[in-house]
Amino acid sequence: MKKTTIKDIAKEAGVSVGLASMVFNGKPGVSQKNIEKVMAVMKKMNYTPNKAAAVLRSGVKKTIGVITPDLANHYFSDISRHIENIAYENGYTVLFGSSDERRDKISSLIDTFNADGIKGILLTPCEDCEGDIMKAIRYGMKVVLMNRCLKMENENVGTVMLDNEKAIRTAIDHLIENGYSRIEMITNNEKLSTLNSRMDFYKKIMEEKGLGKYIRINLLKDIEKEEEVDEIVRLAYKRGTEAFLIPRGYLALYVCKSIKKLGLRIPEDIAIIGCDGGQSYRIMTPTVSEIRQSPRETAEESFTMLMNMMKGDAPGERLLLEPSLVIGDSTKKII
Amino acid sequence: MKKTTIKDIAKEAGVSVGLASMVFNGKPGVSQKNIEKVMAVMKKMNYTPNKAAAVLRSGVKKTIGVITPDLANHYFSDISRHIENIAYENGYTVLFGSSDERRDKISSLIDTFNADGIKGILLTPCEDCEGDIMKAIRYGMKVVLMNRCLKMENENVGTVMLDNEKAIRTAIDHLIENGYSRIEMITNNEKLSTLNSRMDFYKKIMEEKGLGKYIRINLLKDIEKEEEVDEIVRLAYKRGTEAFLIPRGYLALYVCKSIKKLGLRIPEDIAIIGCDGGQSYRIMTPTVSEIRQSPRETAEESFTMLMNMMKGDAPGERLLLEPSLVIGDSTKKII
DNA sequence: CTGAAAGCGCTTACAG
DNA sequence: CTGAAAGCGCTTACAG
Numbered sequence: 001m002k003k004t005t006i007k008d009i010a011k012e013a014g015v016s017v018g019l020a021s022m023v024f025n026g027k028p029g030v031s032q033k034n035i036e037k038v039m040a041v042m043k044k045m046n047y048t049p050n051k052a053a054a055v056l057r058s059g060v061k062k063t064i065g066v067i068t069p070d071l072a073n074h075y076f077s078d079i080s081r082h083i084e085n086i087a088y089e090n091g092y093t094v095l096f097g098s099s100d101e102r103r104d105k106i107s108s109l110i111d112t113f114n115a116d117g118i119k120g121i122l123l124t125p126c127e128d129c130e131g132d133i134m135k136a137i138r139y140g141m142k143v144v145l146m147n148r149c150l151k152m153e154n155e156n157v158g159t160v161m162l163d164n165e166k167a168i169r170t171a172i173d174h175l176i177e178n179g180y181s182r183i184e185m186i187t188n189n190e191k192l193s194t195l196n197s198r199m200d201f202y203k204k205i206m207e208e209k210g211l212g213k214y215i216r217i218n219l220l221k222d223i224e225k226e227e228e229v230d231e232i233v234r235l236a237y238k239r240g241t242e243a244f245l246i247p248r249g250y251l252a253l254y255v256c257k258s259i260k261k262l263g264l265r266i267p268e269d270i271a272i273i274g275c276d277g278g279q280s281y282r283i284m285t286p287t288v289s290e291i292r293q294s295p296r297e298t299a300e301e302s303f304t305m306l307m308n309m310m311k312g313d314a315p316g317e318r319l320l321l322e323p324s325l326v327i328g329d330s331t332k333k334i335i
Numbered sequence: 336m337k338k339t340t341i342k343d344i345a346k347e348a349g350v351s352v353g354l355a356s357m358v359f360n361g362k363p364g365v366s367q368k369n370i371e372k373v374m375a376v377m378k379k380m381n382y383t384p385n386k387a388a389a390v391l392r393s394g395v396k397k398t399i400g401v402i403t404p405d406l407a408n409h410y411f412s413d414i415s416r417h418i419e420n421i422a423y424e425n426g427y428t429v430l431f432g433s434s435d436e437r438r439d440k441i442s443s444l445i446d447t448f449n450a451d452g453i454k455g456i457l458l459t460p461c462e463d464c465e466g467d468i469m470k471a472i473r474y475g476m477k478v479v480l481m482n483r484c485l486k487m488e489n490e491n492v493g494t495v496m497l498d499n500e501k502a503i504r505t506a507i508d509h510l511i512e513n514g515y516s517r518i519e520m521i522t523n524n525e526k527l528s529t530l531n532s533r534m535d536f537y538k539k540i541m542e543e544k545g546l547g548k549y550i551r552i553n554l555l556k557d558i559e560k561e562e563e564v565d566e567i568v569r570l571a572y573k574r575g576t577e578a579f580l581i582p583r584g585y586l587a588l589y590v591c592k593s594i595k596k597l598g599l600r601i602p603e604d605i606a607i608i609g610c611d612g613g614q615s616y617r618i619m620t621p622t623v624s625e626i627r628q629s630p631r632e633t634a635e636e637s638f639t640m641l642m643n644m645m646k647g648d649a650p651g652e653r654l655l656l657e658p659s660l661v662i663g664d665s666t667k668k669i670i
Numbered sequence: 671c672t673g674a675a676a677g678c679g680c681t682t683a684c685a686g
Numbered sequence: 687c688t689g690a691a692a693g694c695g696c697t698t699a700c701a702g
Contacts, residue, residue, distance in 0.1 A: 053679035077412035388695035
């Protein structure tokens with residue numbers, strides 16, 4: 001079966017191909033009579049414009065690229081799903097890619113997207129990938145950074161991330177309110193902007209609250225080593241630590257496991273508050289309290305900002321999202 | 336910045352554009368010298384071919400569509416991630432879409448994919464979507480069904496799914512071996528091919544083992560209602576049930592919660608074996624045993640089958656995957 | 671083994 | 687408000 005082209009439609013409708021094209025694309029300045037005529041023929045012949053040709057000619061593609069560290073990670077698949085929803089609603093298709101926190105993957109994904117004619121990207125950057133973002137800019141792309149920021153200023157780059165200061169403050173306030181003051185942090189030493197700023201704010205806010213003497217950040221070297229977590233928990237309990245603030249989602253799960261393994265109770269012996277654990281926190285016993293950056297909000301705000309940058313030519317902004325506190329049993333007040 | 340084109344590469348390398356094109360596409364009959372020359376220039380100028388132009392001219396698009404019920408579901412995001420990996424390795428890009436188990440979404444996703452010129456789809460079907468698959472076939476697409484089958488025979492449709500009989504047999508054997516024989520099933524009443532066949536095999540195999548008198552399938556009406564699960568567990572325990580076989584991944588998590596809520600122990604009071612829980616089963620206390628359909632294998636086999644159908648013109652096959660048993664603490668032998 | 675040229679199906683200035 | 691024509695960047699016969 002030969003494919004129907006715009007020529008066939010134009011001939012059948014008795015108009016020029018240019019006119020037909022304008023009708024498909026809803027351009028202004030076409031008489032109502034012609035619109036109807038063309039649309040009727042289009043429907044009758046079951047015609048769908050060849051996108052490849054349109055893209056090639058116009059250079060405009062209603063497709064965006066999304067890069068997260070890992071599509072299989074529940075937090076990022078959550079965001080991805082929301083992006084998918086919004087994009088389809090707006091007539092956009094989405095290309096997803098995972099970076100595994102590696103610059104080379106981000107770089108090659110940007111090349112792939114570029115070859116595909118993509119002009120807008122939503123991306124969770126990894127460490128030191130400023131140069132790769134600049135490459136995207138050179139390709140003429142607009143970029144919105146999700147969840148993490150980068151040390152760069154460019155009007156073609158926007159950022160949508162959590163207000164980390166407010167997030168950490170909310171967590172500490174909540175703990176103090178429920179009677180915990182000897183609050184330590186457990187994290188690993190990936191050099192992510194989010195982690196760094198959360199560590200800084202933890203220190204700052206603990207000082208502010210007059211809890212400076214309890215400040216302690218337990219740095220995990222190898223996240224895979226259960227024994228390392230066990231050891232940190234054991235020593236912390238011994239020195240009288242009352243609560244752990246854990247700025248990495250899955251890490252809180254491991255800490256829970258270690259606490260239970262040591263025969264200790266949550267929160268009676270040690271309380272826990274994590275970040276962005278979602279469903280996984282809710283199925284734990286006890287359920288885990290958390291500070292949350294809404295995946296839906298992240299997706300919506302990022303997409304909207306990207307659209308404004310691509311279509312309205314707005315400069316990229318820096319948007320801080322409000323954290324939300326989800327209270328579980330792991331930080332219950334002990335009477 | 337003006338985009339680099341094949342012309343620039345050809346000029347820089349001192350060859351014709353046709354020759355350059357042949358090099359990019361690995362066509363035979365180009366001298367080694369020229370291959371190297373062109374590749375070097377290509378790398379130097381950081382060139383990526385414009386896909387829209389290639390697609391337009393050749394009519395061949397290296398993009399496939401993937402439809403799962405929900406990208407945010409950990410099992411499907413796992414599969415999606417593996418598909419992403421394999422596809423990129425093979426020079427394919429992937430468009431993802433979620434169906435929410437709804438026919439209309441599958442149907443409109445197929446239309447979207449069609450307008451994008453996609454000729455191959457990997458899809459986890461929902462109930463009664465045979466007609467939508469047929470539409471895809473009419474568009475000239477090849478389809479591989481993942482995880483679930485459909486009541487249809489068509490050479491353009493392949494299926495990659497778990498060997499459910501073997502899976503259920505493995506689960507029951509494992510339970511019996513560890514001393515559990517009063518085995519009941521808990522599931523919900525979605526009309527999915529997978530669930531139906533798992534229920535049938537549960538009955539069949541229990542009979543085979545001479546355990547027919549213990550057969551009981553507890554059907555959940557509303558998965559959201561915790562009380563319903565609580566009640567099922569309570570009654571089952573009362574009547575002496577020793578183990579639950581749960582053919583839906585997340586459901587096992589709820590059952591665990593109910594068991595704990597009733598003050599019972601796993602597996603001492605009631606053992607549990609689930610399906611495809613992955614990470615979520617591993618962070619539970621106790622860890623949950625499971626029967627698993629490998630997401631990686633599913634992704635690889637589906638992709639390979641689709642490629643064979645699209646390129647080699649092979650007919651769609653029906654491939655049954657081997658289940659694997661992951662032993663956790665929830666089915667430990669009680670001494 | 672290599673090069674010059676046609677053309678894929680659109681969109682978009684441009685002229686009327 | 688409408689039509690004829692150029693050209694987006696490739697791939698692919700075709701001639702040499």
